[in-house]
Amino acid sequence: xxxxxxxAPRDVSVGERDDPKIxxxxxxxxRLTATCICGSDLWPYRGVEDVDHTPMGHEYVGVVEExxxxxxxxxxxxFVVGSFVISDNSCEICQAGYQSRCFHAEFVSATxxxxxxxxRIPFADGTLVATPGQPDAELIPSLLxxxxxxxxxxxxxxxxAAGPDKTVAVVGDGAVGLMGVLAAKQLxxxxxxAMSRHADRQALAREFGATDIVAERGDEGVAKIKELTDGLGxxxxxxxxxxxxxxxQAFGATRPGGHIGFVGVAHEGVSIPADELFFAEVHLHGxxxxxxxxxxxxxxxxxxxxxxxxxxxxxTLPLEQAAEGYTAMDERRAIKMLxxx
Amino acid sequence: xxxxxxxAPRDVSVGERDDPKIxxxxxxxxRLTATCICGSDLWPYRGVEDVDHTPMGHEYVGVVEExxxxxxxxxxxxFVVGSFVISDNSCEICQAGYQSRCFHAEFVSATxxxxxxxxRIPFADGTLVATPGQPDAELIPSLLxxxxxxxxxxxxxxxxAAGPDKTVAVVGDGAVGLMGVLAAKQLxxxxxxAMSRHADRQALAREFGATDIVAERGDEGVAKIKELTDGLGxxxxxxxxxxxxxxxQAFGATRPGGHIGFVGVAHEGVSIPADELFFAEVHLHGxxxxxxxxxxxxxxxxxxxxxxxxxxxxxTLPLEQAAEGYTAMDERRAIKMLxxx
Numbered sequence: 100x101x102x103x104x105x106x107a108p109r110d111v112s113v114g115e116r117d118d119p120k121i122x123x124x125x126x127x128x129x130r131l132t133a134t135c136i137c138g139s140d141l142w143p144y145r146g147v148e149d150v151d152h153t154p155m156g157h158e159y160v161g162v163v164e165e166x167x168x169x170x171x172x173x174x175x176x177x178f179v180v181g182s183f184v185i186s187d188n189s190c191e192i193c194q195a196g197y198q199s200r201c202f203h204a205e206f207v208s209a210t211x212x213x214x215x216x217x218x219r220i221p222f223a224d225g226t227l228v229a230t231p232g233q234p235d236a237e238l239i240p241s242l243l244x245x246x247x248x249x250x251x252x253x254x255x256x257x258x259x260a261a262g263p264d265k266t267v268a269v270v271g272d273g274a275v276g277l278m279g280v281l282a283a284k285q286l287x288x289x290x291x292x293a294m295s296r297h298a299d300r301q302a303l304a305r306e307f308g309a310t311d312i313v314a315e316r317g318d319e320g321v322a323k324i325k326e327l328t329d330g331l332g333x334x335x336x337x338x339x340x341x342x343x344x345x346x347x348q349a350f351g352a353t354r355p356g357g358h359i360g361f362v363g364v365a366h367e368g369v370s371i372p373a374d375e376l377f378f379a380e381v382h383l384h385g386x387x388x389x390x391x392x393x394x395x396x397x398x399x400x401x402x403x404x405x406x407x408x409x410x411x412x413x414x415t416l417p418l419e420q421a422a423e424g425y426t427a428m429d430e431r432r433a434i435k436m437l438x439x440x
Numbered sequence: 441x442x443x444x445x446x447x448a449p450r451d452v453s454v455g456e457r458d459d460p461k462i463x464x465x466x467x468x469x470x471r472l473t474a475t476c477i478c479g480s481d482l483w484p485y486r487g488v489e490d491v492d493h494t495p496m497g498h499e500y501v502g503v504v505e506e507x508x509x510x511x512x513x514x515x516x517x518x519f520v521v522g523s524f525v526i527s528d529n530s531c532e533i534c535q536a537g538y539q540s541r542c543f544h545a546e547f548v549s550a551t552x553x554x555x556x557x558x559x560r561i562p563f564a565d566g567t568l569v570a571t572p573g574q575p576d577a578e579l580i581p582s583l584l585x586x587x588x589x590x591x592x593x594x595x596x597x598x599x600x601a602a603g604p605d606k607t608v609a610v611v612g613d614g615a616v617g618l619m620g621v622l623a624a625k626q627l628x629x630x631x632x633x634a635m636s637r638h639a640d641r642q643a644l645a646r647e648f649g650a651t652d653i654v655a656e657r658g659d660e661g662v663a664k665i666k667e668l669t670d671g672l673g674x675x676x677x678x679x680x681x682x683x684x685x686x687x688x689q690a691f692g693a694t695r696p697g698g699h700i701g702f703v704g705v706a707h708e709g710v711s712i713p714a715d716e717l718f719f720a721e722v723h724l725h726g727x728x729x730x731x732x733x734x735x736x737x738x739x740x741x742x743x744x745x746x747x748x749x750x751x752x753x754x755x756t757l758p759l760e761q762a763a764e765g766y767t768a769m770d771e772r773r774a775i776k777m778l779x780x781x
Contacts, residue, residue, distance in 0.1 A: 191672060192696050200696030200721050331532060346714060355533050355541030355727075365714030373687060373706030377727050380541050386696075386721030 103155045103214035103421040103438075108146035109429075111422040116154065116212075119219035124167035127223030129179060131161040133243045134213045134438050135412070136424050137183075138273050139364050144425055147366060154212025155421075157183040158246040160239060163227075164217065172224045178234055179227040180398060181220055182390035183207050183247045188225030198391035201225070206387075214421060214438060228394040231402055240409025240437055241401040244278065248435065249397055249408040250390030251362050252278025252339070256286055257393075258360030258384040259335035263287040268324050268352045269309075271339030272300040274411045274435040275362060277307055279337040281408055284308025285400070288335070292327060294320055294348075300434060303410065317344060321351035332357060338385070341365045353381045361385030412437040444496045444555035444762040444779075449487035450770075452763040457495065457553075460560035465508035468564030470520060472502040474584045475554045475779045476753070477765050478524075479614050480705050485766055488707060495553025496762075498524040499587040501580060504568075505558065513565045519575055520568040521739060522561055523731035524548050524588045529566030539732035542566070547728075555762060555779060569735040572743055581750025581778055582742040585619065589776065590738055590749040591731030592703050593619025593680070597627055598734075599701030599725040600676035604628040609665050609693045610650075612680030613641040615752045615776040616703060618648055620678040622749055625649025626741070629676070633668060635661055635689075641775060644751065658685060662692035673698060679726070682706045694722045702726030753778040 102116035119128055135158045143150035163177045173179065186193050186201035193201045203222055205211075211218050220226055234242060241249075252275045261267045261283040269279045272295035283291045284307060292311040293304035301312045313323045324333055332354035338345055341363025349359050350371075362385050376383070400406045414433035416424050418440055427433040443457035460469055476499045484491035504518045514520065526546040527539035534542045544563055546552075552559050561567055575583060582590075593616050602608045602624040610620045613636035624632045625648060633652040634645035642653045654664045666673055673695035679686055682704025690700050691712075703726050717724070741747045755774035757765050759781055768774040 191670075195697045197697035197721060329532075341714070341718075343714075356536045356538035361718070365718040367713075367715055369714035370711040371714055371717065372708075373682070373684075373710035373712055374708055376712065376724075377682075377702070377706040380538060380727030381725070383717075383724040384722070386718050 100216035101418060102212055103418065105143055105150045105153050105155050108144060108150060111425045113419050113421055116215065119217055121165060121167045122219065123221060124169040125222050125224065126167045127163050127170055127173060127220050127227065128165040128217055129159070129161040129220060130164045130217050131159055131213060131215060131440050133239050133440060134159050135243060136428050136436050136438070137247060138275065140425070141429055142364070142366070144429055154215065156212050156214030157207035158243060159213035159218060160243045160246060166223060170223045173227060173229055177229040179229050180242050180245050180394060181227045182250065182394065184387060184390070185221050186225045186391050187222045188391060193225065196392045197389050199387040199389040214418065216440060226391065228398060230398055238401060240412045241407055242398065243437065244408040244411055245394060245397045245401065247390060248274040248411060249278045250393050251275050251388040253282040253393050253397065254388035254390070255279045255337040255339060255360035255362040255385065256282035258358070259337050260358040260382070261286045261288045261335045264289050265334040266290040266292065266328055267335040267337065268292040268294065268333035269337045269339065270294050270345050270349050270352070271363060272297060272304065273339060276337065276339035277303055277411055277434070278408055279339055280304050280309050281307040281406060285406060292324060292333065303434070306410065317348060318351070320348055324352040328354070334358070335360070339363050341369065343369045346371055347375070350375055350379045350381065353379065355380040358382040358384070362388055411435045415439060441557035442759060443553055444759065446484055446491045446494050446496050449485060449491060452766045454760055454762055457556065460558055462506055462508045463560065464562060465510040466563050466565065467508045468504050468511055468514060468561050468568065469506040469558060470500070470502040470561055471505045471558050472500055472554060472556060472781050474580050474781060475500050476584060477769050477777050477779070478588060479616065481766070482770055483705070483707070485770055495556065497553050497555030498548035499584060500554035500559060501583045501587060507564065511564045514568060514570055518570040520570050521583050521586050521735060522568045523591065523735065525728060525731070526562050527566045527732050528563045529732060534566065537733045538730050540728040540730040555759065557781060567732065569739060571739055579742060581753045582748055583739065584778065585749040585752060586735060586738040586742060588731065589615040589752065590619045591734050592616050592729040594623040594734050594738065595729035595731070596620045596678040596680060596701035596703040596726065597623035599699070600678050601699040601723070602627045602629045602676045605630050606675040607631040607633065607669055608676040608678065609633040609635065609674040610678045610680065611635050611686050611690050611693070612704060613638060613645065614680060617678065617680035618644055618752055618775070619749055620680055621645050621650050622648040622747060624676070626747060633665060633674065644775070647751065658689060661689055665693040669695070675699070676701070680704050682710065684710045687712055688716070691716055691720045691722065694720065696721040699723040699725070703729055752776045756780060
């Protein structure tokens, strides 16, 4: 089968890989319908994370082709959406809603690699969720978004306690930040301030529910948020970048007692000054999103045409052109790109 | 009147200061019944914070001697307990329960100084809470504790989501950590693990409700907590120290999805690696405790003899001997010391 490999930074190719086989009785083999390139895939692309002929991809939707003997909730032919982290969905941590930190957690990106024709998904019952039926083609991008960026933005909005009567500010106008806007809207937020300097992303943010746009960054951005919130700061802030600057921007934009939901993958060297954290007096929650917690609800919202997160994909290419997809993402010519199979 | 001054690091004396007067119509003048020395007073004592003939003290109980024209909820003769932060208790931030970050917030320690015969308390209606009557002498230490260490330990336990069915670990065996143990017990925690290497503090922790003691620190302490919690970590962790080591210990001791309540005053230079924060996937909340939020409830619990936080005071001296009190706290000969007036 075909598999996208990142051979080295800025060196992506589509190669051959053996078809996956059932290894454990809890496995399923899926044939991918669509996959995509994540903002986090750009870290190794840019040389910030190690990479060496690594099979890429951790976002996926597809059709179940084969199941192990112990798989109970899925059958061959089911259309499924899966999380970017494998989970058994039954351990104490999963039951508490933290499937991304399951006792059996495994990042799909590490070994599985869903930028491919097929993939072996361990703990299929705990990781995959079947859609109510075979989806119309127009729903595929939205279902694919649920696999990571939508689930991650949703988790950030929940972690930021977005809801009725709340003002939510979103730091980061990438796909996850934009999904955070959509999630805040769905969760009933009264006012949603998107921080973005790019006209196309601003337009998409407004479409997803943003009521205000702040183009300023850093201290100026914080001052603008304060100005829009009677000097208090937002109740809820979504941090969807993961840099030192974005963290401090989030702290500054949140009122005392408010909530920050952070999902930007923080890298080594980024640190939070404990005295700023102390005197900010905010609630802070985040990490790798437990997408599995939200998948049933998100799939239903998509199925019922209540949300259209698939709009975040502004570039679609066949799998063979994966390398061009990486370049487009890296150069920010695309917010999020979909690879067709 | 008499006032304790810290002239310079390790140089404490009792000097003369003009009696306070009503300045604003919302002020009250109180005559102190008791006051005490806080762990945070040791920062300037040890030269970590600037100090220059500074009037000291921010914990206090006393009797109202005079009120401004606009004070409505208090009358002369009332026995009152006040928070270590002035608050109007009416702004939007106060109403959300964050009186320590009130629009009119002012640290009592900065200018007022309650290690003295009297003190002027601004926003008296919003800062002070009257007890149901004149307290018996035996209740004074407990009421004094409510002013800061109990209120702070209580906030930490609430921020850590301590409650029924929860395992709570407490990092720090100072007065605040011990009050965190007491609070976790009152909030219904099933299991309370106190981290302490000192026999006297371990004994007090057990008296306040600790079910387990862990004497190990750092990685070994974390391993021990994991061992006691099926490898998962505690649901709730109270961080009551404020150092880099204690923060990392708290992260390590908390299960994914768990809560850390942190109240140890973090100082410049202490920082939290964002990647550790990200992958710990915990809830983090803390800062200067909004003691005013909890005062009515804490006073009632003390009044009804349901809790006895005053036991945390293991040294009592007259105000004149304040310097000896600082030395005893600094040398850890006293957990918490009370100054009688």
